[in-house]
Amino acid sequence: MDFAATKALFALPEGITYLDGNSLGPLPRTAAARVARTIEAEWGAQLITAWNGAGWMAQPRRLGDRIGRLIGAEPGSVVVGDTLSLKVYQALAAALDLRPERKVILSDSGNFPTDLYMAEGLIRSRGGTHRLVTVAPEDVAGAIGAETAVVMLTEVDYRTGRKHDMAAITARAHDAGALVIWDLAHSAGALPVDLAGAGADFAAGCTYKYLNGGPGAPAFIYVAPRHADRIAPALSGWLGHAAPFDFAPTYRPGAGIERMRVGTPAVLQSAALEAALDIWEGVDMGALRARSIALSERFIAGVEAACPGLGLASPRDPEARGSQVSFRFSEGYAAMQALIARGVIGDFRAPDIMRFGITPLYLGEADIDRAVAVLADVITRDLWKDPAYQTRAAVT
Numbered sequence: 001m002d003f004a005a006t007k008a009l010f011a012l013p014e015g016i017t018y019l020d021g022n023s024l025g026p027l028p029r030t031a032a033a034r035v036a037r038t039i040e041a042e043w044g045a046q047l048i049t050a051w052n053g054a055g056w057m058a059q060p061r062r063l064g065d066r067i068g069r070l071i072g073a074e075p076g077s078v079v080v081g082d083t084l085s086l087k088v089y090q091a092l093a094a095a096l097d098l099r100p101e102r103k104v105i106l107s108d109s110g111n112f113p114t115d116l117y118m119a120e121g122l123i124r125s126r127g128g129t130h131r132l133v134t135v136a137p138e139d140v141a142g143a144i145g146a147e148t149a150v151v152m153l154t155e156v157d158y159r160t161g162r163k164h165d166m167a168a169i170t171a172r173a174h175d176a177g178a179l180v181i182w183d184l185a186h187s188a189g190a191l192p193v194d195l196a197g198a199g200a201d202f203a204a205g206c207t208y209k210y211l212n213g214g215p216g217a218p219a220f221i222y223v224a225p226r227h228a229d230r231i232a233p234a235l236s237g238w239l240g241h242a243a244p245f246d247f248a249p250t251y252r253p254g255a256g257i258e259r260m261r262v263g264t265p266a267v268l269q270s271a272a273l274e275a276a277l278d279i280w281e282g283v284d285m286g287a288l289r290a291r292s293i294a295l296s297e298r299f300i301a302g303v304e305a306a307c308p309g310l311g312l313a314s315p316r317d318p319e320a321r322g323s324q325v326s327f328r329f330s331e332g333y334a335a336m337q338a339l340i341a342r343g344v345i346g347d348f349r350a351p352d353i354m355r356f357g358i359t360p361l362y363l364g365e366a367d368i369d370r371a372v373a374v375l376a377d378v379i380t381r382d383l384w385k386d387p388a389y390q391t392r393a394a395v396t
Contacts, residue, residue, distance in 0.1 A: 001287040007362040009279050010212070017367045017374075019346045022186060022324045022357030025212030025276070034275035035268055043267075056267050063270060064220055064257070066277045067211070070285065071184060071203065072194035073222050079257045080207070080220045080273070081265055084185060086235065087204035087221040088152075089118045090260055093234035095150040095179045095202055096122075096130065098227065102149035102178070103130045108137040110157040115183055119152065122234075137162060141172045148178040155193070156186035156322030159349050161314040163191075163322050167198040174199060185209060188220075190323035190359075191292070192285040195222055202227075210323070210359065211280070213273035221260050228256040237262030279361070291360035293318040295368050296325050299356065302372035303327060307379045313353055323359065328352045329379075333396060337389035338378045344371045348396045 011027045012018060018026055042054040051057050064078035071078070092105070105119050116132065123130045135143045137157065144151060151173045156163050166182060173180045182203040187193050189210030195203055203222040207213035223231065236251040238244050239261040243252070253259035296318060303310060303325075313326040329335055332354045336346055346356045356371070378384055 001284055001291070003291060003360050003364060006279065006283070006360075007364070010362045012362060015343050017344045017370050018362065019344065019356040019358070019367075019371055021212070021359035021362070022190070022209055022322075022355065023347050024208055024215060025189075025210060025359070026362060027214070028212055028272075028276045028279055030278065031214065031272045031275040035271045038268060038271040056265060059267065059270050059274075060218075060261060060265050061258070063218075063273060063277065066280070067188065067205075067207070067220050068222070070193070070211075070280060071188055071205070071222065072192070072196050072198075073203075074196050074225055077225055077228065077257055078220050078222045079260055080218045080270065082219055082262050084183070084204055084206045084219040085114045085118055086262065087219045087260075088115050088181070088183065089122060090233060090235055090262075091181045091202035091204055091221060091223070092119060092122055092150060092152060094223070094227070094231035095181060096126075097232060098230065099149035099177075099179060102147055104145075104147045104149060105130060105132045106140065106143055106148050106151045106178075107132065107134050108140050108153060109134045110137045110159065110162065111152070111154050112158050112183065112185065115152060115154065137164065140164070141169055144173050144176045144178055146176065148173070148176060150179050150181060152181045152183075154183035154185060156190065156324075158186055159313070159353050159355070160326050161186070161321040161324040163315070163320055166193070166200065170198045170200055186322050186324070189280070191289050195224075200224060207273050207276075210357075211273070212276040212361075214269065214276070216266070217269050217273050218266050221257075223257055223260060225256070228259075231259070233259050233262075235262050239263060239265075283361070288360055289323075292323045292358050295360060295363060295365070296321070296323070296358045298365065299325050299358065299368050299372065302369065303375060306372060306376035309379065310354075324355055324357045326356070327354045329354055331384050333392060334386075334389040335375075335378055335384040336396075338384045338386065339371075339374060341389070342374050342378070344374045346371075350396070 042050040063080040068078040179201040184205035208217040311328040
């Protein structure tokens with residue numbers, strides 16, 4: 001792959017080295033024009049007729065199939081819409097209904113908090129008849145038992161980049177009679193995913209990180225075809241109805257993945273996502289993964305040589321981590337602010353994690369080397385001690 005060519009497809013600010021695509025991907029150069037076209041030529045010129053004439057109503061399925069190619073999903077098994085939190089809730093509620101005799105939701109202590117919050121809320125709404133059990137990530141497989149209804153995991157840990165073995169855990173869960181939900185927030189667009197090959201039951205993810213769909217871009221949900229016509233959606237919105245424009249007084253679920261639609265699509269955000277997905281049409285995920293590992297190894301070696309006081313929080317084995325590298329530093333927040341002030345953007349996660357997204361579509365060796373050099377300067381000269389970097393902003 002020509003990664004210099006893919007870098008040219010993004011509008012990256014001059015003088016900025018961007019290592020935060022694991023939190024928000026940069027702007028694709030064609031996105032502004034694509035959104036403008038939606039506003040002017042579709043909304044402006046066609047008004048409400050654009051729901052049919054511009055294909056707005058079919059957009060969630062169309063985008064879902066394009067994302068499905070990147071995550072190893074069967075055609076027609078992914079739909080786009082709403083937020084990741086809502087899609088996790090939908091998947092979990094549907095999975096619990098398929099295992100009514102079992103009462104344990106199993107997750108790990110490294111899971112993203114919103115997934116756990118969704119589980120807690122769902123348990124309360126069901127009268128507290130279920131239990132959420134969290135164990136250390138390495139203990140998940142051994143904790144799956146006869147009471148486990150659902151194993152709910154984020155494939156790549158948002159703090160450390162630690163990667164679960166999707167195929168092995170899914171097989172272990174199925175052997176025990178449980179179902180599995182995979183959160184792909186830090187997987188989709190970061191590494192090869194094979195939902196169908198692994199036998200996954202459900203998955204959900206966001207599109208504003210590695211997929212570069214923009215802030216507020218819609219989420220996606222995957223339901224294995226073997227389950228799609230059996231589930232009864234807990235969020236039975238009008239666009240998940242079999243005939244939404246019949247305006248029937250009672251709900252009748254649509255066919256397959258259509259029933260996981262809820263409300264009106266976010267058309268403008270979806271237009272930006274569509275532009276981003278055009279870039280992905282030419283991406284070989286195997287080549288992307290190899291490049292990600294090479295850049296990550298270069299970054300780790302450089303940081304450890306220049307900043308021995310930082311501790312690697314990510315797995316040492318590149319096959320055991322996603323496309324990010326995290327280091328521990330007691331003053332990580334202030335150090336990250338000092339980095340950002342010098343044009344190297346990563347982010348911070350409490351209590352002491354400095355995160356760096358390794359995104360080959362727009363990062364190369366020169367970017368990695370510059371990031372290492374600036375980080376070394378910040379740490380060795382104690383530049384993070386400047387009071388300007390000590391006050392925490394709302395978003396870290």
